[in-house]
Amino acid sequence: MSLFDPLARAFAEGHARDIPDLLSDAHFARDGRATPAAVLIAITDVPHDPQVILTQRPRAMRDHPGQVAFPGGKIDPGEDAVTAALREAEEELALPRDAVRVIGTSDVYHTGTGFLVTPVVGVVPPGLPLVPNPSEVEAWFEAPLSLLLDPASWTSNEVFWRGANRRYLELDWQGFRIWGVTAAIIANLSRRMAWEGVSDAA
DSSP: OOSHHHHHHHHHHHHTSOOOOOOOOGGGOOTTOOEEEEEEEEEESOTTSOEEEEEEOOTTOSSSTTOEEOSEEEOOTTOOHHHHHHHHHHHHHOOOGGGOEEEEEOOOEEOTTSEEEEEEEEEEOTTOOOOOOTTTOSEEEEEEHHHHTOGGGOEEEEEEETTEEEEEEEEEETTEEEEHHHHHHHHHHHHHOOHHHHHHHO
């Protein structure tokens, strides 16, 4: 059985509801910068233990160096969020765009560095022979969807940043620190789509 249908149902039901107070760092963004970007939340098609593909960015990158991220980047002129997310995943990990069954786009996240990030959720076959592009990806790994969608998995912390306290979530998984923008996007998605809703439907 494929994960696609139950995941799509849970996604549609969750996004039909109005959910207040989703996480955002818009109030930290300076100079009016609002660059459209997109990321791919690629979920492996393993109904009872789906994994989410994540990357670690090279430490020499200008934006978010060394951080764990979803494959993704800026939306080029003429692209929509889905096209950009699929293109970036192919460029970063050699993930074939035709291997992704897109479910839909989730809530736009405004980063403190001025990006408007649209998460694109899709299902991919397990065991894809991914090859990281060293100029964009230092490493890649998978983390269980059930773990990421469980609010109890995350620790809440605060840091003083740009003149104010910024609350952020973090989770350590097999030596990788998932936090910041990536954690916030996952947290917002978890309010739209609980793991129990996906697993019950599957």
